[in-house]
Amino acid sequence: MDPTTLALLLIVLFFFIAMLYSGIGFGGGSSYLALLSIFYTNFEFIRTTALACNIAVVLGSVLLYYKNGLMDWKRFLPFVAVSIPAAFIGAQFQLSQQVFFILLGFTLIASAVLLLVKTLQSLHTNTKSYPAGSTVALGGGVGLLSGVVGIGGGVFLSPVLNLMRWDEPRKIAALASFFILANSLSGLGGLVASGSLGTDFSLQLLLLFAVFAGGQLGIRLSLGMLKPQLIKSLTAVLVLYVGVRLVLMYSVGIKI
Incomplete structure (x- = not known):
């Protein structure tokens, strides 16, 4: 695929990912990583782009x-x-x-499973209290993984907190957005500090504009014509496929 066609394809796909997920508190980072890893092998560029797009959306x-x-x-x-x-x-x-792509593959597989779990979860009204130590452990663990692979971490945090009945779903979605924003900014800072920032400014600016526009539209529009559960399920299938593909390709050399 020539660079112009690829750029146009990514712009359209990133726009729709941002539009669909902005309203539920996600930035779409796992989907950006999944798509970019199909077409690129420069992992510094991949995680830099995903983190920046997360910020623009959330x-x-x-x-x-x-x-x-x-x-x-x-x-x-x-x-x-x-x-x-x-x-x-x-x-x-x-x-x-x-090592990066194997770790990313397992991360995508885990995020796909958690996304499916979130899709199957029913709304709850009763909540539970947890000790402060659990907050520290969960936030720190997800934050560390977020920095390594280039995601915001909301796709991990939100399903876990819903399973824990930490608070009502709207509050959890709000926390997920704030968590993604903070981790993405911090992750980008870490890339800059280590000299690992991967840039292709012309493409990245176009993708940032696409996700910002998609995110703003998604926040404001009612997506009543589409079933959120179906959207999440289809996205989870894509992320799962790419995760399995990366693990097999970079661990045993099998391409699917």
């Missing part, structure tokens, strides 16, 4: 949740207080191409 979501009074700073800050330094450190890990 910034609008965070502002919207803030306007609606859903940003519970007292409960949210302990998560990011640990995840921010963890993401910064994780982004500075020096990995070989093979």
